[in-house]
Amino acid sequence: MKQTSELDEKSTLVKAPVLRVEDFDVESYHDGVVVLDFAKNVLALNQTAADLLPGDWSGPFPVQLGAVFPEMSEEYEWLSRLVHEKSCHGNQIVNLSRAGKMRTLLVDSSFLRGQAGEQVGMCLFLKDIGNIVSLEQKIQHNEILATVGKIAAGVAHEIRNPLTSIKGFLQIMRHELDKQGMQKEYSYTDVMLREIDRVNELVGELLLLSKPRELRMERIEMEELIMAMAPLISSEAILNNIEFHLSLKSVPQVYADPEMLKQIFLNLVKNGIESMNETPGGKLIISTDYMPQERMVRVDVQDRGPGIPHYLVDRIFDAFFTTKETGTGLGLPICQRLVNDLGGRIKVRTKGFGTTFSVYLPALSE
The missing domain is CATH 3.30.450.20 (PAS domain)
Incomplete structure (x- = not known):
């Protein structure tokens, strides 16, 4: 040397x-x-x-x-x-x-x-060589995600077709049971249809993970987008006895798909609310800021839940990994996939009490 x-x-x-x-x-x-x-x-x-x-x-x-x-x-x-x-x-x-x-x-x-x-x-x-190691890990993670996505897409299509037939015949059966006054049996169909809808929702997530949807990009005022979502988030927070607050700064516009952004933020909000289900005094905060050196707009979704154990932080974006009994393990990988498709990145900060997911998106010229 x-x-x-x-x-x-x-x-x-x-x-x-x-x-x-x-x-x-x-x-x-x-x-x-x-x-x-x-x-x-x-x-x-x-x-x-x-x-x-x-x-x-x-x-x-x-x-x-x-x-x-x-x-x-x-x-x-x-x-x-x-x-x-x-x-x-x-x-x-x-x-x-x-x-x-x-x-x-x-x-x-x-x-x-x-x-x-x-x-x-x-x-x-x-x-x-931290950047090199981080890049190699990211490439490896993306390759795994792409493989999982391809398998998931094939499985999802095979599941969705018979589900459509089952749901159709079940609705006919439900109508006949109602006509004959068989209310007990009729109530069973409610449970069955809810479970079919749940499977359909999972299939939709699998398809979303497998390939990105067609982007409809436009200039977006982040404050307007979040304010439009606020009533829905607020009602969900009230139902779960959680405080909801906004802390929005004036930030530059971003160029993104508004529906995709809504899905990202709603997934993160849902994740935060679920983490506080068993925590008294839950609080959810959405805030915005601008990083001038990086020319990035940052949106933080912060919860006051129990936090993520440090030994699990590296796994939360892995497909199908979840610590929840009813979770699918797809919400955060989908968020990461969508943010990457928009040219941004997502980070997580956690400690003994509370977790913050930060979404970074490229800012348009001021």
Whole structure:
């Protein structure tokens, strides 16, 4: 590696096994660089590495590892092990958390040598590959979703055809039972028709997951769209004894399919209300904001439910995954699919109390 050979040349400046901070010019490297001796001292570290690694690196060098990382932390254990074992690695993948955000780093390490060729320290090169990993995961998720969608489409068509016949004959039977005054048997048909409608609704969701509907794009005022939906959402909230609030800012227009947007927001609202069914003091908030740096309009659907366990957050957009007894596991994957079709993205933030789904959509020029 070019970087390694350049640093090896610099190591000839070291006159003795004791390394000096001034021997290293690490700011010239694009990747993160960390220089360590075998006494667990960090001798030099550039700004890129300081941005990638947790801990406070503002103090003077050298600095002991234990002064930056708690001795029981993963970071301390990782770096201590490298120094103690004097082991170098190429293309090592390390996951570290900084400011609550998990970073995936590609690490190359090499020895620093003195004049006599002896090992006097180690140098680590760090590269943030989080975006690459995230892209690979997204591609893999989309491929799985596309496969599930194709299977679902075939199954849905096979289910819908016999359902139509069953529903038709059931309605005829229902009429005859009513004429003959067989009210008990007539009441059974109510249950059967409701269940058929439920299956039809599921079939419709499967078809929607399998392929996008034809988009009817137009300029949309987000405030007008949400206000038009507000009475429906409010009535549903009242039925479930939940407070409903709007916090709408003035934001730029978006170019999208209004019916598709309504379906996205209603799905998220339904999801939020269902999560608060067993939580007293439920509250649902829809808010809007504008992200000028990203040129994106953000719509938040926030609930005060119990939140999503951290170990399940990565699975909530998987088709057919659900924690609800009567859920289909299709609502959130459909929302994600529709948002992607509109050129946006959807994110989730959750904690011990409450969950927020944020829909980001490209803003039109102001």
